[in-house]
Amino acid sequence: MITGMDRLRAAAQGSPCDRIPVFCNLLDQGAREMGVSLRDYYNSADLVAEAQLRMRARYGYDNVWSLFYVGKEAELLGCRDILYAEDGPPNVADFIIKDPADIHRLRVPDDLFGHPQFAPVRRCIELLRAEIGGRVPICAYITASMALPALLMGMEKWMELLLLGPTDLRDELLAKCSEFCAKEIAAYRAAGADVLVYSNPFGSTDIVSRRMFDELSLPWMRRDLKTGGVADMVYYCGGARMNRVIDGVIRALDFRSFYLSPLEDVAEGVRQVAGRGLVCGIIDDIKLVRWSEEEIRAEVARIVNAGKTGGRFLFGTLLMPLALPERTVRTMLEAAFEYGRLEAGAAP
Amino acid sequence: MMLDSIIRAYNEAVFDTDRDRALSVVREAVWQGCSPEDIVFKVVIPGVETMMRAIAEDFDSNLAQHFMTAQIASQVTEEMLPLFAKPPKVVGKAVVGTAKGDLHSLGKRIVMGCLRSLMVEAIDLGVNVPPERFVDEAVAHGADVIGISAMMMHTAQGPEGCLAVREIIDQRGLADRIKIAAGGAPFRFDPYLYRRVGADAWAPDGISAGRAIIGLIGQVRR
16 A cells, blocks of 8 residues: 655655645644644643544645644743634744843754753654554654744744844844754654754745845754755745745755745746755635635646646645644545646656 | 936835835935825825736736835835925725734735825824724724735624625615725635625725725715
């Protein structure tokens, strides 16, 4: 039986397979799956792992997640206040950096792998590996050093520091965030994650100018990634577009996997990568909420057809909103499996 | 310095996200005799409108430029207003905040800066604002528009966000007096979302929100 890992490897190597890989990112839906509140759900690694396994088994897509919620990284750095909602993802409620002195005081844990806040993540990956290890890619989420300050001080204050300085304070914070990022990558690898999604909105020229991308984003990304390479990593700009930087990212950082924006021209993304790696075409999961079944199928067909012909392609979602009805998720996935089917001997 | 060259130098500084250079251009211009009124109405406001056009035409503009455009425009306006021969006419009033459960304040800040430079009296309600408070504050301040920023799907379309504000406004019979503008990432991904949540207008970014809100003020004050 062909597994998700087989499909991902085939897509990465450009070798034949039954269909393109389909990545579906269901996180908060796990609470509903397990019949508990989001707060209870995210406070139990066993529930998170079990829900990931159940949802993947039910829908048949090709990945699972070890990500609880993005604020977990802030917790590893000292945040103790998370705002839970009943109908959406938890968020950082209290920023640990409120003034410059907090930046001086910020300490990156020496042993991230052994950190108590990382223990649930390790436990989740351990449970996932025991059940589907080697057969279904286990994804992990890494926030880049340029983006991490937004979780620690809020995006508004971070933009202010980034654009207005003082630059020595900015660089002190970035150095600590980069140290954290490198340690987090190592911790996830040690825990057994297969695919590391490296998230950096500041790696998109939708967020910063090309000059800032070249002078600041690229050097800090290089520093984040200097040990261990990027063979298992995916370049992702948090939903922002990346076509304009793909070539530079390949040349400077050697990334070989790109998770596009739903706002992106998929065919152009494939052209930019030019066979040097994997491209994931993403559906707009906000519009999914209101689309009819026919509209969903048409959109999936558009994305898959735009990318599949170029090879080394997969189909994916952003973080699916909890508001999406199950029928919508199923319609989208059935269309992705159908349109993503490959002729005998064809490579994804 | 001629006005044309002031405008060019200011716009270049703003596009380069260089606040110090932009401030230096306008301060130098005032020192050389340019009126504070001309700085605001012929340099700053057209500068914001230039950025709006750049965004609309996808002319390679980015979030950093939006942030700095609003930041610089607001700061210059604040510096120039006390120097005006007589106080300028306020275009209208708006209360702005993030939806209940939403702590993302960047978009709100860009909107606030943009509105202030466009002569709209903008009242900042902060983050995580309950729907009743949006309406109560709008009534208390005599605001024409409620601006609601939501960066997550559940705060954009959930029952305690824009939908609830719409309901309260309709219940109190305020629909002709107070309009609602919505914005934030989910609205950018789905341009029809604003209708589903009962807003009167939306904007894909904080800079364009200025234009959307002024349009709504025009409807209320017609």
